[in-house]
Amino acid sequence: MTQKIILLILDGLGDLPVSGKTPLQAAKKPNILKLALKGMQGLMSTIGRGIVPGSDTSHLQILGYEPDKYYPGRGPLExxxxxxxxxxxxxxxxxxxxxxxxxxxxxxxxxxxxxxxxxxxxxxxxxxxxxxxxxxxxxxxxxxxxxxxxxxxxxxxxxxxxxxxxxxxxxxxxxxxxxxxxxxxxxxxxxxxxxxxxxxxxxxxxxxxxxxxxxxxxxxxxxxxFRNIIKFNEMHGIIGACIAGGTLYKGVARYIGMDVIDVQGATGTKNTNLKAKGYAAQKALEKYDFVFVHVKATDSFSHDGDAKGKRKFIEKIDKELIPILEKTGAAIVITGDHSTACTRKCHTGYEIPILVYEKEGRSDALKGFDEISAMKGGFGYILGKDVMPIILNILGKAKMYGS
Amino acid sequence: MTQKIILLILDGLGDLPVSGKTPLQAAKKPNILKLALKGMQGLMSTIGRGIVPGSDTSHLQILGYEPDKYYPGRGPLExxxxxxxxxxxxxxxxxxxxxxxxxxxxxxxxxxxxxxxxxxxxxxxxxxxxxxxxxxxxxxxxxxxxxxxxxxxxxxxxxxxxxxxxxxxxxxxxxxxxxxxxxxxxxxxxxxxxxxxxxxxxxxxxxxxxxxxxxxxxxxxxxxxFRNIIKFNEMHGIIGACIAGGTLYKGVARYIGMDVIDVQGATGTKNTNLKAKGYAAQKALEKYDFVFVHVKATDSFSHDGDAKGKRKFIEKIDKELIPILEKTGAAIVITGDHSTACTRKCHTGYEIPILVYEKEGRSDALKGFDEISAMKGGFGYILGKDVMPIILNILGKAKMYGS
Structure with missing residues (x-):
């Protein structure tokens, strides 16, 4: 089978400890941990060490579009x-x-x-x-x-x-x-x-x-x-689709010329239909090399200062979304766009854990997946701009530099 | 004795697991492990995270020549x-x-x-x-x-x-x-x-x-x-020699003004004479501060999809080449120019393990030396452009930045 990949961005995933544990640490997530055991982790700053990213710039950066060059402001994306x-x-x-x-x-x-x-x-x-x-x-x-x-x-x-x-x-x-x-x-x-x-x-x-x-x-x-910019498939040589409820994320995808798949019940809110998103991703993989799945609610819980709600929502993602994605056989990248601290109710510049799972890939065999376990990850520290090269390499679609 | 150093590049050394282990992981390599125990490891991307390097650009980069500035194309190097x-x-x-x-x-x-x-x-x-x-x-x-x-x-x-x-x-x-x-x-x-x-x-x-x-x-x-560029000894302030069988690697060395030592039986193929290369390196250290030894066959086995052949060849390197290099008393750097995956039969952008051994140097005391153990290495993650500064520092030949 041709290698395919899912990029799952849990918005505002990273956090600070609340009563000793971050919501991601505290969450029971057996399905994510199965992937973690076979995958590689790292800690990521989307833009740079300590920099607090917006949701718009961080998504552009992760998808390979340097914000300094490509950020059009929030209005056009919305x-x-x-x-x-x-x-x-x-x-x-x-x-x-x-x-x-x-x-x-x-x-x-x-x-x-x-x-x-x-x-x-x-x-x-x-x-x-x-x-x-x-x-x-x-x-x-x-x-x-x-x-x-x-x-x-x-x-x-x-x-x-x-x-x-x-x-x-x-x-x-x-x-x-x-x-x-x-x-x-x-x-x-x-x-x-x-x-x-x-x-x-x-x-x-x-x-x-x-x-x-x-x-x-x-x-x-x-x-x-708004200006027309180079399309995702021209930039990376792969075709990608976006599954998101939130307006901004659909906007980012359209801005970079990525197809947006409308999913019934994907609302970008705490009541979003995670299973529907999973099945939509599964279906999209028939046609696309790369499927970007966005989940907003993790960030919303953080903005509300609701660490317990965030933890429970991560558990719901683990239970309802991850198994569907895992069954597709695609490689899976799980990360956030930035950290949003429940204790501060705002975006922060703390690093975000990233997990890269591919069936026949390398493994650092970590038993956890969170802000703390990722410190021991095989990737060490990465930047948002590293994500697409890592993905293209997994897909075997990276252009050789030299010969 | 003045400190000297050997840079041993095993072409395409990095790999993906085959039946759970990479060829380097699977190989019995007691001599390399002796160096590993006293040395420091890291994972390296020659050019950048996930970037798939050619053999030409990767060697230039490791030797301190930024390809964007110095890469003349493959033809002149050949x-x-x-x-x-x-x-x-x-x-x-x-x-x-x-x-x-x-x-x-x-x-x-x-x-x-x-x-x-x-x-x-x-x-x-x-x-x-x-x-x-x-x-x-x-x-x-x-x-x-x-x-x-x-x-x-x-x-x-x-x-x-x-x-x-x-x-x-x-x-x-x-x-x-x-x-x-x-x-x-x-x-x-x-x-x-x-x-x-x-x-x-x-x-x-x-x-x-x-x-x-x-x-x-x-x-x-x-x-x-072809254009004349700054010579290796002018750039780094050390004199270096190259021992390689493959045409390209000799070409890279000549391009940067490094002496190429011809070694009988060093063919750049799977039948290369590893001992002869080792003795040539030993001799070269009498005259040169820095000896770059290139072994091509690891890459050739990967391109043929022959993980077992690659493992056995690494074992041969461990047995025939490493002891000779170790006896010279020089510091030794062992790494690859890029990963070549046996399962894919092509260059990939996966990180490469690097081992730096110097008698009185720092040690992370790792018991393995491979793509997985190196994740825990004392260097963490490095880039190809970091190799020459690390080497110059070991040699005590690094120019002070400031005063």
Whole structure:
């Protein structure tokens, strides 16, 4: 059989000890340990020692795309993930429905409005301003993406979502180019028109009557410019597919030209259907050399400071997902994109354990798989940029350097 | 005594497990293990994690010559190895006698003709075309090297040896420079004249009568331009010698200005005289600080998929070569240039074990020396570019950085 491989990224997998053990250490994970015994481990810094990676840059780096060269900003990745087809030069933002009272933001999430409400309000935001087309798409709850399409735009403007409540500030150009000036003007004009549109929309009139926070403004952050870049199969000489629930991860995959496989029940949340993802990966291996499976909930539990929830979720992955992946016969890489510490509720720069299992490969025969056992792993210390070369070597698809 | 050092490169040493053990793991190697117990081990990627190195680039890298800067292509290294004195600007190729029928290559090796036949045919290829001198030298069986010497040439042309049988394709320039155009023209003209010469040569007339594959064409690959580069002794401040059977390794040594010691019976094949190489190294240490000893057969066994042969050959090295080297009192570094997996019959990007032994040095006291034991080595993970600094440090010849 041709060698195939699964890259399983458990988001925010690495952690710090809580009562003496990290969630990964504490988790009962017999199926992962079977792979560990036959595989090789290492500790990885995705970007560099101690560097705290974002989820966007870390995934790009692991998949072989140096962020310094290829990171387009968060906005374009989210827009692609939301299913918007971007064209070169598009400026994209993450956008929130929020509540504004006078000139003060009083709720950055407009009371976490339902998907259906956000969807119904979409039409108030899609418009043309001067020669710029504004494309808005609601994604999850109060979240969405905005794309500005037109000539002479720049992503170098200040966000209107400042990640905190209080006085609303207009966007300002961050350099003196006419492009930045124009784009800030478009965003500010859009904000003004959208506010008027939203406040007169029946949904908000009803919410006002019910004393619910109004979804009466759109605030933006994460601006970035989309450009076409070299595709994953051209860069690596293998064809890859992505199985993910979270918008960002689908966006990263689409950005690098990787096929995204939609899986019923793969939500990117704590209730995601792990078995469905496993079966989808199994099926994908019939067609693809490389299947990237992303699981978000490990990171979400960390952000909530819920070490027990994280541990239990890892146990669920071990029970429901790993056996399906193992049965495929493919090589398996299990790692995270970064460490997210439950005790800190945020991303950290601590190293992440990585496990590489291939049936006829080398083994360091470790009995554990966690942040501590991986310190004794046969790989020693690796960087995120090493992952794809390791994978290509396993697949026998690495180009020889020299002759 | 002044400290001296032997760098023993067992080509393609690293491997994957076959029935649970790599050939190096399986080999009985009491003499190597004595060194291991007193030495330090590590795992090495010659170029970078997972990168599959060629034998040429990997040797350059280990000897301190960054391939990105110094790799001249395979042709010049082979030509130097064959004993041709190159001058700056020479274009060199690997060349094969092959069999062509009509316009189809039917045997890339012309029935693996004897050295003597190849030698006798040399004169049909050495010629002048326009103002370009064509120098051909037969090396081993059907193999040889071609050098084009003249003004206005370029190595950027397509090979006529495509590594497969079927339609013969003329060389084409790979850029639009007059140099590339001229060089492709020279190669194509040479090919045409050589074919006529060879077909009327009595050797081929006889082969035709005996129904043997004709050696009636020369096909080329691995083009490269020779330039003079900084010599080994200037770069490192030590004088070094090379003991190798294989043409390429002699060529690498000559390219970097290292003396090549000819050893009777050092053939670069499975029948090489290991003891003779050992005694030659012993003698060379009288004059040189650094002796690079190359053994090719470990790689050849891997390419043949012969794990048992590789194991036995390692045992032979342990028995015949190591004791002689050990008795010299010199420090000894044992490693490979890359891993060649018997199960895959090709170079791979898996890490290579490296053992550094010096009498009064540090020791990690490991009881094994192989791909697995080296995971626990005191060096951890190193790169090929680390080898020469480690060696210079042992020799006490490293220049201080700062003061």
């Amino acid at each position: 827009a692609l993930g939301a299913g918007i087809k971007l064209i070169s030069g598009d400026i994209a933002f993450r956008a929130n429905f929020a509540t504004i009272l006078g000139n003060k933001i009083t709720d950055r999430r407009a009371g976490r409005i339902d998907n259906s409400i956000a969807k119904a309000l979409e039409k108030e935001i899609n418009m043309q301003i001067d020669n710029v087309q504004v494309i808005f798409k609601a994604t999850f709850e109060h979240r969405g993406v905005i794309v500005l399409r037109g000539k002479g735009l720049s992503a170098n403007i200040s966000p209107t979502d400042l990640h905190c409540l209080g006085e609303f500030k207009l966007s300002v150009p961050l350099d003196s180019t006419p492009e930045a000036k124009k784009t800030a003007y478009i965003i500010n004009t859009l904000t003004r028109i959208v506010r008027a549109n939203l406040e007169s929309n029946p949904i908000n009139i009803e919410r006002k009557q019910k004393n619910l926070p109004l979804a009466n403004i759109i605030i933006v952050r994460g601006s970035g410019t | 030509a130097l190895g064959a004993g041709i004195k190159l001058i700056s600007g020479d274009i060199a190729f690997r060349a094969n006698f092959a069999t062509i029928l009509g316009n189809k290559i039917t045997d890339r090796r012309a029935g693996r003709i004897d050295n003597s036949i190849a030698k006798a045919l040399e004169k049909e290829i050495n010629m002048q075309i326009d103002n370009v001198q064509v120098i051909f030298k037969a090396t081993f069986e059907h193999r040889g090297v071609i050098v084009l010497r003249g003004k206005g040439l370029s190595a950027n042309i397509s090979p006529t040896d495509l590594h497969c049988l079927g339609e013969f394709k003329l060389s084409v320039p790979l850029d639009s420079t007059p140099e590339a155009k001229k060089t492709a023209y020279i190669i194509n003209t040479l090919t045409r004249i050589v074919r006529a010469n060879l077909e009327s040569n009595p050797i081929n007339i006889e082969r035709k009568q005996k129904n043997l594959p004709l050696a009636n064409i020369i096909i080329v690959r691995g083009s490269g331009t």
